[in-house]
Amino acid sequence: MNERQAARMRMRGMLRKEFLQILRDPSSIAIAFVMPLFLLFLFGYGISLDAKHVPLGIVIEGSSPEAASFAASFEHSDYFIPHTYRTVQEAEAAVVRQEIKGLVWLRSDFEENLLSQNVAPIGVMLNGVDANTARIVQGYVQSVWNTWNQQRSEWDGSEFSMPVGLEQRVWYNPEMRSRNYLIPGLIAVIMTLIGALLTALVVAREWERGTMEALMVTPVTAKEILLGKLLPYFALGMGGLVLSVMMAVFLFGVPLRGSLLPLFLCSALFLVAALGMGLSISSTVRNQFVAGQIAIVATFLPAFMLSGFIFDINSMPGPIRLLTHLIAARYYVAILQTLFLAGDVWRVVLANSLALLVFCAFFLIIARRRTVKRLE
């Protein structure tokens, strides 16, 4: 038996052992298949930044045809559920009770001002606690007002027209469905979790149980131990990914405009990086408790907050922006959002894949260094 045959046999043995271990404790299979299904389902429906049917107070102090026509344009909007009040005090109390998100205030002299040479002020007051929603609502009010102005000038034939009109074209996502960009990002967050969870404990467990020492007396090399840990979990993780992509496209209707080959190649790269990170943690601390804690702290929240999945990276302060370069999910989110929504934009895909490649190499080298066949 020559050396290569022996190596192949050892490798096959290692893989068989790991596969059997996975089959015996079904929690790994649950992590790889049930978790993406459950999380994507829950989050796909649950996470949305599209404010619709916002309860908004309309205060009409003195009823007049003009005030009624302005108030009616809120009725017709899909974005608001208008509640009418007679006085601004009543509406303010409703804001404090959290019944409405804000109010639009038409004073008693609204029509008088509108028809005379004065400017009629329309008060808009918003609950600013949720600043993002408040800003979205402000944009909606502004567009209702713009439309109303335009219609008014068409009806009464006045010559008034706004000097500059905004013609907006939102590329890749014309209806601005937030789900279209959040779901590809979620796939990245979920894959980060799966990758780290699958491997974070496996090596630490062998050290704690002493089975690592049993492996050491066999002719298996450190590289083979590592590959034996990596390959089965890689197969599981890719299975989970295929499931996630299918759910995104068929259940949530996210358009997939790029091609499948770059999608799976980039995902494979990312998965190796994530598994490598888990293995590095696990073989560095060799203690399930600490490895588990590090995996929780180092994966989910950074991938959630710093990957550009939901918060815009461009707007973070400089040092934090630099820090995001250390989060592998950041590159994967950029790739996924581009491949799903924009198509095969090679410059974005290749540049980010290169970064992922660096992560793979880094974590695999760390894991390799830490897996030494020696007792301390």
Added chain:
Amino acid sequence: MGIHLAGLIVKELLALLKDKKSRVVLIAPPLIQLIVFGYAASFDLNRIPYAVLNEDTGAASRELLSRFEQNNTFECVEHLESDGQIKPVVDNKEALLVLRIPSDFSRRLLSKQTGPVQANVDGRNSNSAMAALNYVQVILSEFNADWIEAHGGRLPSKLVVRAWYNPNLVSRWFIVPGIVGILTLLVTLLITALSVAREREAGTFDQLLVTPLQPVEILLGKAIPAVLLGLLEAGVIVVVGLFWFEVPLTGSLAALYLGLLLFLLSCIGIGLMISSMAATQQQGLLGAFLFMVPAITLSGFATPIENMPEPIQWFTCLIPLRYFLIISRRVFLEGATAELLIPQYWPMALIGIVCLFAAAFLFRRRLS
């Protein structure tokens, strides 16, 4: 009983804090995360890279564009020459926004017609796209008002917008009180979820059982140290939020701390329940994860609960963080009193008590 319990609490605190590795894991990450996430997690756009394609040679377009140049939020990255250049600039993410001004823009404005400005936004992140369009709209509105005034016209009405509680609409004021809840949840889960499973694997759990301690006492011995550590860490986080991020605290600290205490009770209840169900640390970790990830994502921390479909809104009622986030934000920003927050207090207390009882029950069943 008191002495036994006190001894157990001291033992648990020592077990958590004596080992340097686990001490570092408990104390350093929450603080680092608070600082990093406090800066990172924001929906405000501070830097909008944009490109311009100006086909107009008149003065009006120059005046309009100078307003974008003077604005600190907008950052011009490129002047384009032709239509064909727009697509690659957006595709490659060089600019979030491309403004295109057609050649008859100034002429139309001078003849009292509407001159269109085309805003092409990268919709790959549609929330940023919408925010960017709102910022553009603000600049255009100001330009319009000034233009009309300068050219002897009159705007029939105008919007006067004011925001309560957060006048400049800083989303950090919304996020930082939320991070207080997230990090507190994280720390208490880390302490409690693996605690029983770890002792079970190490065999020290059997030693605990042969002592004269009652199962309830063992449970309390696990819960009380977690409450103490949680209160301490949350206190530090609140102080950092107040003085480092300068989020105003308009309500009473007492209302906040009452909420915090009930929140800790419910988190610890859930953590101990997971812990007493788990046979191994891996299961405990998995359980903690399976609870924490949805609990954070669906709590209303980043995306509002009102935007969720009804069945998921009901589901969020089981998430203690949901209630604490409301308390934290309302106390910090709206100055809410304890009375106003009663609808948030009692569900957390209920969740906490039910989970602790369930934990005690599972605990006892495991013993026999």
